[in-house]
Structures are given as C-alpha cells and as structure tokens.
Amino acid sequence: MSKRRPYVRPMGGWWKKNPFYVEYMVHESTALFVAAYAITLLVGLVRLGQGEAAWNGWLEAMKSPLSIVAHLAFLVAIAYHAFTWFKLFPLTMPPIIVNGKKLEPEVVVGSGWTAAILAALALLGIVWRIAA
Amino acid sequence: MKTRKRSNAPIFWGLFGAGGMLAALFGPMLVFITGVAIPLGLLLPAGTMSYPKMLAFAQNFIGKGFIFAVISLFLWHAAHRIFHSLHEIGIHAGFGAKLLTYGVALIGTVVSAVVLLRVGF
Amino acid sequence: MVPLVKRQTRKGKHPMSEQKIIEIEVLRYKPESDQAPHSEVYKVPFTDDMSVLQGVQYIKDNFDGSLTFRWSCRMAICGSCGMMINGIPKLSCESFLRDYYPNRITVEALANFPIEKDLVVDLSGFIEKLEAIQPYIIPKEPRTLEQGEYIQTPEQFSQYIQFTSCINCTLCYAACPQVGLNPDFIGPAAMALLHRYNMDSRDGGQAQRMELVASEEGVYNCSAVGYCSEVCPKHVDPGNAVNVNKINAAKDYFLRFLSPKGGAQ
Ligand code: SF4
Ligand code: FES
Numbered sequence: 279m280s281k282r283r284p285y286v287r288p289m290g291g292w293w294k295k296n297p298f299y300v301e302y303m304v305h306e307s308t309a310l311f312v313a314a315y316a317i318t319l320l321v322g323l324v325r326l327g328q329g330e331a332a333w334n335g336w337l338e339a340m341k342s343p344l345s346i347v348a349h350l351a352f353l354v355a356i357a358y359h360a361f362t363w364f365k366l367f368p369l370t371m372p373p374i375i376v377n378g379k380k381l382e383p384e385v386v387v388g389s390g391w392t393a394a395i396l397a398a399l400a401l402l403g404i405v406w407r408i409a410a
Numbered sequence: 411m412k413t414r415k416r417s418n419a420p421i422f423w424g425l426f427g428a429g430g431m432l433a434a435l436f437g438p439m440l441v442f443i444t445g446v447a448i449p450l451g452l453l454l455p456a457g458t459m460s461y462p463k464m465l466a467f468a469q470n471f472i473g474k475g476f477i478f479a480v481i482s483l484f485l486w487h488a489a490h491r492i493f494h495s496l497h498e499i500g501i502h503a504g505f506g507a508k509l510l511t512y513g514v515a516l517i518g519t520v521v522s523a524v525v526l527l528r529v530g531f
Numbered sequence: 532m533v534p535l536v537k538r539q540t541r542k543g544k545h546p547m548s549e550q551k552i553i554e555i556e557v558l559r560y561k562p563e564s565d566q567a568p569h570s571e572v573y574k575v576p577f578t579d580d581m582s583v584l585q586g587v588q589y590i591k592d593n594f595d596g597s598l599t600f601r602w603s604c605r606m607a608i609c610g611s612c613g614m615m616i617n618g619i620p621k622l623s624c625e626s627f628l629r630d631y632y633p634n635r636i637t638v639e640a641l642a643n644f645p646i647e648k649d650l651v652v653d654l655s656g657f658i659e660k661l662e663a664i665q666p667y668i669i670p671k672e673p674r675t676l677e678q679g680e681y682i683q684t685p686e687q688f689s690q691y692i693q694f695t696s697c698i699n700c701t702l703c704y705a706a707c708p709q710v711g712l713n714p715d716f717i718g719p720a721a722m723a724l725l726h727r728y729n730m731d732s733r734d735g736g737q738a739q740r741m742e743l744v745a746s747e748e749g750v751y752n753c754s755a756v757g758y759c760s761e762v763c764p765k766h767v768d769p770g771n772a773v774n775v776n777k778i779n780a781a782k783d784y785f786l787r788f789l790s791p792k793g794g795a796q
Contacts, residue, residue: 283562284645284653289711290500295618299708302756303498309491312433313514315441316484320518322444323477326468327525330461337459341449349445356437363434369757370774378686390434398439405443408467409458414742419751420784423777494754498712 305362311355314348364390422490422512429487432479440480468529481522485515550576553628554635555586557598560646568646571595572635577628584612584623587638587650600650607764610698613705614650615639620705620762643704643711657701660717663743664725669736687732694727694772696765703759703769709752716752717743719759719769726772729779737779745780753777 293299325336339345367390368383375381447453457463467473489511496507552574560568573590581589584602591598600623602612607625614623617637628636644652674681703719704710710718717725725744729737744750753773760770 281563282647284647285560285562285568286645287568287642289708292708292711293498296758298758298761299756302758303495306491306495306498306754309488309495312429312437312484313488313492315437315445316481316488316518319444319477319484320481320522323468323481323522323525326461326464327529333461333464337448340445346446346449349441349449352445353438353441356433356441359430360434360438363430366755366757369760369768369770370755372775372778373771378689394435394438397435401436401439402443405458406454409455409463414746414748416742416745416784417747417749417751417780420745420781423751424781498708498754 305358308355308359308362311352312359315352315356360394361391364394422486425483425486425515426490427487429483429485429490432483433487436480437484465529468526469531471531474526474531478522478526482515482519485518486512489515551578551632552576553586553632555583555590556635556637557587557590557649558637558639558646559598559649560640561597562648570637575628577632579627579629581628582624583614583616583621583626583628583631583636583638586628586636587614587623598650599648608698610700613641613700613702615642615705620702622700622702622764625764641701641705643707643714644701652701654701656714657699657704657718657721660721661699661724663717664721664728665736665740666724666728668728668731668734669739670733671735681733683732690732691727691730694723694730694767697723697727697767697769698765700764702762702764703767706756706758706762707753708756709754713752715748717748717750719773720767722750722776723767723769723772726776729776741780741783744776745783750774750776750780 293303322333322336322340325332340349365387367386371386373380374386443454444459448459468477493507493511496502496511501507554572555575556570556572558568559565559571573594575586575589577586577589582605584600584605587598587600588602591600600612600614602624603609604611605624607622610622612623613620615621615638616623616626617631618639620641623638638650640646640650640652644654644657647653670681697720699720701720707716707719709716722744725740728734729740750773753770755770755774757770759773760768763769
C-alpha cells in the first residue's frame with residue numbers, strides 16, 4: 279500500500295514572504311488609484327454634460343484640499359505605474375533585434391521612460407496651445 | 411488528449427494593456443493638469459478648463475476620442491489588475507468580483523459614451 | 532580575489548576550536564506519520580567550500596539518515612537539488628554556507644509543489660506539463676532521408692538557443708505565485724520549452740501548440756510577476772517566453788476568423 283500523502287502548503291500571505299512580491303503587489307495596487315482617477319474624470323464628464331453650473335461645481339470640488347491631496351496621491355501612484363510599466367518591458371515584450379543583436383534591457387526600459395516623459399511634455403504643450 | 415477550453419482573456423488582457431500604456435504615457439501629466447495645476451491656478455492659463463473650452467473639446471472628434479479612451483481604458487486596465495489581485499489575496503469571489511471590477515468598467519464605458527454622444531458634435 | 536596564502540591556511544586542517552558551526556533549520560515532513568511539516572534545527576560544522584547541499588548531506592550522514600532530498604551532479608547542471616533557501620528558490624549545490632554564516636539558514640522544499648517527503652516535491656504535474664507542450668520538432672516540411680538533413684543558419688539557431696538552456700530545476704515554478712494559486716497553469720519552464728520549439732526554424736508545430744497556450748491553463752494565468760526569470764540559474768528568461776506568447780495567443784484569438792488553422796476551439 280502506498281504511503282504517499284503529498285502535502286500542499288497553503289498560499290495565504292504568499293506576497294509578504296519576499297520583497298520582490300511586495301513590490302509586485304505595490305505596483306499592482308496602483309490600479310486602485312488609476313480607477314479612482316478615472317471615476318473622478320467620469321464624474322467630471324457627466325457634470326459637463328449637465329451644463330455650465332454643474333461643470334463649475336465640479337471644478338470647484340476639485341479645488342478642495344481633500345481633492346488636491348487625493349490627486350497628489352494619484353500622481354505618485356500613477357507615476358509609479360508608469361515607472362514599473364516600462365521597467366517590465368524586457369519581460370513582457372518580444373525582444374527587439376537590432377543588427378542581429380538583442381537590445382539590452384536597459385536600453386528598452388530607458389526608451390520607455392523617455393517616451394513617457396516626451397508624451398507627458400507633449401500633452402502639456404498641446405493643452406497649453408489649446409488654452410492660449 | 412485533454413480537450414482544452416479557449417480562454418477569453420485576450421479581450422480583457424488587451425484592454426488592460428491598452429489602458430496601462432495610455433496611463434503610463436499620459437496618466438501622471440493628466441492628473442497633474444486636472445487635479446493640481448488647474449485647481450491651484452498653476453502654470454496653465456486661467457480658464458484652460460472653463461465650460462466653453464471643455465464643451466468644445468468634448469464636441470471635437472479628437473477630444474471626444476481622447477476623453478473616451480482615457481476614461482474607459484483606465485477603467486478596464488484597473489479592473490483587470492484589481493480582479494487578478496483579488497484572486498491573488500485569496501478572494502475568489504467569482505461573479506461578485508467580476509461585477510465589482512469589469513462591471514464598473516463596463517458601466518463607466520457606457521456612461522461616458524452616452525454623455526459624449528449627447529454633448530453633440 | 533582572496534590572496535592565495537590566505538586561502539591555503541583556510542583550506543588547511545582546522546583545529547577543532549576554529550571549527551565554524553552554522554544552524555540549519557530544515558522543514559521536515561514524513562508522510563507516514565506527520566499531519567503537517569515541522570521545522571528541525573541542526574548545528575552543522577562547515578568549511579568555506581561547503582555548499583548548502585553538503586550541509587544537508589552532513590545532516591543526513593551524522594544526525595538523521597531519514598532526511599530525504601534530491602541531488603546528483605553537484606555542479607548546477609542536473610537541476611535536481613532545488614530548495615527554498617531562506618525562502619528563495621535556489622540550487623543548493625551552488626549556494627554556499629559561508630554566504631549565510633553566522634546567521635541561521637532555513638531550508639524548505641521548493642514552494643508551489645506538494646511536498647512528497649522532507650525536501651522532495653511531487654513533480655508529476657510538472658512532467659505532465661512538459662509532455663503537453665509537444666517538446667519535439669514537428670517538421671514544417673517532412674524530409675526523406677535522401678533529401679538530407681534540415682539546414683539551419685546560425686542566425687536561425689540564435690532565435691531559440693536561450694530557451695534550450697533549461698535544466699528543469701523548477702526554481703521558476705517555486706518563484707511563481709500563479710503556479711501556487713492555480714496548479715494547472717502550464718507555468719514558466721514548460722512555456723520556455725514550448726517557445727524553444729516554436730522558434731525553431733525547422734519546426735511547424737506552433738499552430739498545434741496554440742491550443743494549450745491559448746487555453747484556460749495557458750499563458751493568461753501569468754500576471755507578469757517576473758520572479759521566475761529572476762531566479763532562473765540558467766538565464767533562460769522563461770517569463771519572457773510566457774509573455775511573448777500572450778501576444779501570439781491574442782493574435783490567434785482575434786485573427787483566427789481570418790485564417791482558420793490550429794488553435795483551441
Ligand atoms: S527555466 Fe530556468 S528556473 Fe525554470 S526550470 Fe528551466 S532552468 Fe530552472
Ligand atoms: S545537484 Fe545537480 S544541479 Fe545541484
């Protein structure tokens with residue numbers, strides 16, 4: 279008779295067991311902030327559709343200290359999302375071959391971060407031009 | 411041989427990826443503009459987000475598309491990640507978790523589409 | 532570099548008083564009597580050239596002959612000696628006691644696998660996964676003997692060489708929480724091997740293998756934690772094989788109506 283009785287260890291709290299996993303959970307949880315910001319914008323859009331008074335009410339609400347603090351938190355979290363999003367590119371993207379050689383991970387990540395900075399500046403520039 | 415069920419994940423994974431990319435490229439600056447600079451009157455000209463300007467933006471084709479993409483894709487991105495995280499911390503709520511994540515994204519997508527269509531062109 | 536002279540004195544015979552002793556805490560499990568695993572601590576005398584594997588062997592030889600673990604080559608090539616060392620999946624034959632001393636080290640069976648006994652895990656699920664990926668060349672155009680061998684250029688070879696280095700040590704499975712959460716997930720090393728064949732210019736089996744890649748046991752279980760590639764002792768980067776195939780499977784999902792061949796139903 280077989281004496282086999284393989285023991286399956288529980289998974290509870292697995293993400294606390296290694297700093298690598300903790301970082302993973304932190305960058306995954308940026309999604310909560312992305313969601314909160316998207317819902318803020320959605321509310322703004324709905325208010326915009328309801329007319330000028332409603333829109334101005336939304337703009338006013340965005341000035342409350344609570345809103346400013348919340349948006350500073352969104353800013354940090356979403357910037358961290360951007361940072362980690364491109365940091366994972368060597369893992370998540372097919373290798374890029376240039377002249378028969380695989381592009382170094384540092385180059386891939388660096389290009390991603392550069393693109394993010396350029397995109398942010400371009401956005402600011404466009405908003406500026408539309409507003410002026 | 412075992413018959414396997416094809417996963418429908420590509421749809422949600424695709425939306426997750428698109429939203430993640432958009433949030434990585436424009437997210438921080440968008441938050442800064444709408445949530446910090448405009449409310450505090452920093453940097454940008456006064457009235458950048460005034461009613462006439464924003465209405466015109468929402469009526470413009472490109473503006474409409476941008477607003478729609480940002481709101482809906484951000485929501486789908488977040489929904490997918492949160493759904494996975496719930497599973498990872500041991501909440502296998504099945505339908506409830508789906509409703510809370512993808513359901514919210516779907517409602518947000520529909521609502522923003524309706525508003526953007528109703529503000530006219 | 533350690534100066535040669537110093538090394539020689541270190542390697543020379545130690546008087547007993549100089550003997551260093553490290554505490555090794557081992558997770559033990561005897562299926563015939565234990566309900567659950569428990570830890571036991573052993574005080575192991577060691578020299579600077581001793582690996583964790585040798586420390587565990589010392590325990591078996593001197594304290595408890597029933598301690599069970601796998602090993603063979605002692606040179607990081609057979610892939611059988613993987614253990615969680617201080618919670619990190621490592622080959623015990625290439626981890627050295629001196630790097631942990633004077634702290635106690637904990638040694639546990641590889642995570643995310645059922646424990647068979649002590650440090651030995653049940654690999655049958657992994658073996659089934661390896662079989663499921665059809666780990667052999669499915670020729671694009673079968674050739675007869677008269678037609679000669681399948682020609683491959685060095686450039687074509689370089690497409691998949693990295694994925695041939697896998698030694699099936701399963702450290703990447705022990706590093707992958709998604710494997711722990713869903714044991715049916717095909718997992719990193721099997722996907723790396725699958726990708727190795729898909730990327731081989733002589734192989735035409737990509738469409739056949741897609742059924743598994745795109746299935747519910749397939750690549751979308753991965754949430755890009757990336758620790759698998761981090762712990763891999765052979766730089767296979769199995770995580771990249773998994774993630775590249777998400778893109779392949781997505782193409783297959785959306786384009787299957789255009790070119791109906793292969794893939795799951
Ligand atoms: S991919 Fe690396 S870590 Fe995984 S089994 Fe192969 S050699 Fe080991
Ligand atoms: S004993 Fe062979 S890899 Fe360690």
